[in-house]
Amino acid sequence: MIKYLIEKEFKQLWRNKFIISLIIILPCLVMLVFPWTTTMEIKNLNITVVDYDRSPVSAQLLNKLSSTEYFNFTGLASNYSEALQHIESGRSDIVLEIPASFETDLTNSRSSSIMIAANAVNETKANLGTSYLTAILADFASQFGGEVPVNISVESSYRFNSTMDYKIPMIPSLIVLIITLIVGFLPSMNIVIEKENGTIEQINVTPVPKYSFILGKLIPYWIIGVVVLTLSLVVSYLMYSLPPQGSLILLYGISIFYILGISALGLIISNYSTIMQQAMFTIFFVIIIFILMSGILTPISSMPQWAQSIASVNPLTYFSEIMRMIYLKGSSFPDLIPYIKPLFVFFVFIITWAILSYKKRG
Amino acid sequence: MMFRVEVDNIKKNYGATEALRGVSMRVSEGEIFGVIGPDGAGKTSLFRILTTLILPDGGSAKVMGKDIVADYKQIRPIVGYMPGRFSLYQDLSVEENIDFFATLFGTTLQENYSLVEEIYSQIEPFRKRKAGALSGGMKQKLALCCALIHRPQVLFLDEPTTGVDPVSRKEFWYMLRRLKEQGLAIIVSTPYMDEATLCDRIALIRGGKFLKTETPQQIIADFDHPLFAVKASSMSPLLRQIRQIPQVLSCFAFGDTHHIVLKDKGIDSLQGKELLSTELERRGFTDVHINDIAPNIEDCYMYLETLNS
Numbered sequence: 315m316i317k318y319l320i321e322k323e324f325k326q327l328w329r330n331k332f333i334i335s336l337i338i339i340l341p342c343l344v345m346l347v348f349p350w351t352t353t354m355e356i357k358n359l360n361i362t363v364v365d366y367d368r369s370p371v372s373a374q375l376l377n378k379l380s381s382t383e384y385f386n387f388t389g390l391a392s393n394y395s396e397a398l399q400h401i402e403s404g405r406s407d408i409v410l411e412i413p414a415s416f417e418t419d420l421t422n423s424r425s426s427s428i429m430i431a432a433n434a435v436n437e438t439k440a441n442l443g444t445s446y447l448t449a450i451l452a453d454f455a456s457q458f459g460g461e462v463p464v465n466i467s468v469e470s471s472y473r474f475n476s477t478m479d480y481k482i483p484m485i486p487s488l489i490v491l492i493i494t495l496i497v498g499f500l501p502s503m504n505i506v507i508e509k510e511n512g513t514i515e516q517i518n519v520t521p522v523p524k525y526s527f528i529l530g531k532l533i534p535y536w537i538i539g540v541v542v543l544t545l546s547l548v549v550s551y552l553m554y555s556l557p558p559q560g561s562l563i564l565l566y567g568i569s570i571f572y573i574l575g576i577s578a579l580g581l582i583i584s585n586y587s588t589i590m591q592q593a594m595f596t597i598f599f600v601i602i603i604f605i606l607m608s609g610i611l612t613p614i615s616s617m618p619q620w621a622q623s624i625a626s627v628n629p630l631t632y633f634s635e636i637m638r639m640i641y642l643k644g645s646s647f648p649d650l651i652p653y654i655k656p657l658f659v660f661f662v663f664i665i666t667w668a669i670l671s672y673k674k675r676g
Numbered sequence: 677m678m679f680r681v682e683v684d685n686i687k688k689n690y691g692a693t694e695a696l697r698g699v700s701m702r703v704s705e706g707e708i709f710g711v712i713g714p715d716g717a718g719k720t721s722l723f724r725i726l727t728t729l730i731l732p733d734g735g736s737a738k739v740m741g742k743d744i745v746a747d748y749k750q751i752r753p754i755v756g757y758m759p760g761r762f763s764l765y766q767d768l769s770v771e772e773n774i775d776f777f778a779t780l781f782g783t784t785l786q787e788n789y790s791l792v793e794e795i796y797s798q799i800e801p802f803r804k805r806k807a808g809a810l811s812g813g814m815k816q817k818l819a820l821c822c823a824l825i826h827r828p829q830v831l832f833l834d835e836p837t838t839g840v841d842p843v844s845r846k847e848f849w850y851m852l853r854r855l856k857e858q859g860l861a862i863i864v865s866t867p868y869m870d871e872a873t874l875c876d877r878i879a880l881i882r883g884g885k886f887l888k889t890e891t892p893q894q895i896i897a898d899f900d901h902p903l904f905a906v907k908a909s910s911m912s913p914l915l916r917q918i919r920q921i922p923q924v925l926s927c928f929a930f931g932d933t934h935h936i937v938l939k940d941k942g943i944d945s946l947q948g949k950e951l952l953s954t955e956l957e958r959r960g961f962t963d964v965h966i967n968d969i970a971p972n973i974e975d976c977y978m979y980l981e982t983l984n985s
Contacts, residue, residue, distance in 0.1 A: 318779040322768070329767050512763030516822070519727050520759045520780040521749065674729075 319530025345549040350480035359443045360388040362397045362406040369417035383444045401433045408432045408443045420458050486641035487610045489546045490634045497573050501580030502597040506587045510639050518674045528568045528669045540574030559644030572633045576662040578668040585671040604630040625631040629660040680830050680861035685733035688721050695721040697884040703861045707940030710875030711865040718884040719865040723834045727757040758829035760835040762815045781826035788827045795821050813844030833864040849874045862956045869974040887980040899971040902948045907935040907965045925980040
């Protein structure tokens, strides 16, 4: 019985060219484009230099700065206030002021002070720019056996992303997002479309048990979810040569539960909705909250307490953490148990609810 | 004698709206039972209750001796339901729809071919076509085919001929007669009064209540008031004026004439004409044509409606 229900879903799906192309194009597009755009790295900062020294040493420093890809020279200013105007007009993000005694200080006392001023309208940009610049200066000073006074001294070691390439940590998160979007949205439209077309009436007068009906609806999305996952993995491997560090079987095993859970959530919304717009906006609302409160975009630990409690009941929190752990750290099953447990509870709860919420009679 | 469908005092409310206010009926094997009434009279609610899609708020009903509330699971395999709106999968082909519903009922087209043969043979040439691309008449035949695919004992047809052309309507009623010969009990609803005479028995429904349940012939025979058709050049002032005449029980616009029912049952046709023409002349109508006519189902419906309001 379930077999025929699934067969029917696939026939309908197959004839809907839009959905088929969505399932194929969306993961490819997201995996190809978004790792580049969602990066946290700052490049091409515009820098204005006020060089009072104009010595070979200062020229050497400028040379060093322009050879990195972090800074763009937007010009030399004759004094500090002129440089500030560059910042005000938006031509520049950062100002570097080299004192007149720079060369002498550096060669004699092996120490000099340099002023850095950054436009903090974009705080991340300012912070990162300043620390990049400080690092470059420190490196430069060490050539002279000297030191540039470094106010902030952060010793960081990036263990699972040693090159601090932001494309890599984005990949598992993006896979989670694609799966959530596709297998959340599609099922939420499904039952409500049958309601709008009246076909649900015809199904309801048949002796089909409701668990068969719901499973017949879930399994196709489950298969779609696995296809989307596979597609994303293949694209990210081809594009970024990044295979998951952990076990693929584990990754698929957990994804399968998550996909079923999220599609069941879509079906529940579909069950309670009477028209398509209602279903669409409800799932939209739920998924936006899931994404914003999952730690994918912002760390959960920096959220206020109430938001953290919401995040702690959000299945996306656990699934994205599991994905990152398997993908980047290569974690194994025992490490993942604290994350799998809540995900499994969610899965059982949501499937039961999906079956119960479908009523064959009003 | 066991009835295929027994309905006792069924009630259904939607909030404050009373859709059904105590409806009772009996339908036997090989009978076409018509539920005749306008939109909003409660026809669809009654069908949805009897096909176990919604629960009644009062009363009880049995289909094939099974209670519609307690034994709903046993009822579903033995009834066929064709909703008023075309509700098959538009993106599946004719044969995919048939196969799909056959499978859900655990049967196949071949198994019950004898029952649906006549209908299926008409849509067979289009079996590869998507259901959504069929004409109205073909869609209706496909829907009937799907409703019959599991050889039900009782067939519920909710306004099957609404929005269908006159030729297809005629064909459809012919098919229903053939199905009835195979012993099915058919309950059909329609807003078209002219289809009433094609049923074996009818119930006239209004505002969630049956006005009368009888054979159409008997309903017509029971109409014992004098009935006249009146025509004049200015029809709408005529209607208003006729309703002012104290001897007139009711008057309704009916195509290009007005049908008048007189209160006094003892008046013969000549006296009636006389009475109406003098009354209307007194009210300034000079070009009035009056004929005495035999009642049809719609006259009976209007009359019963007047009595009940």
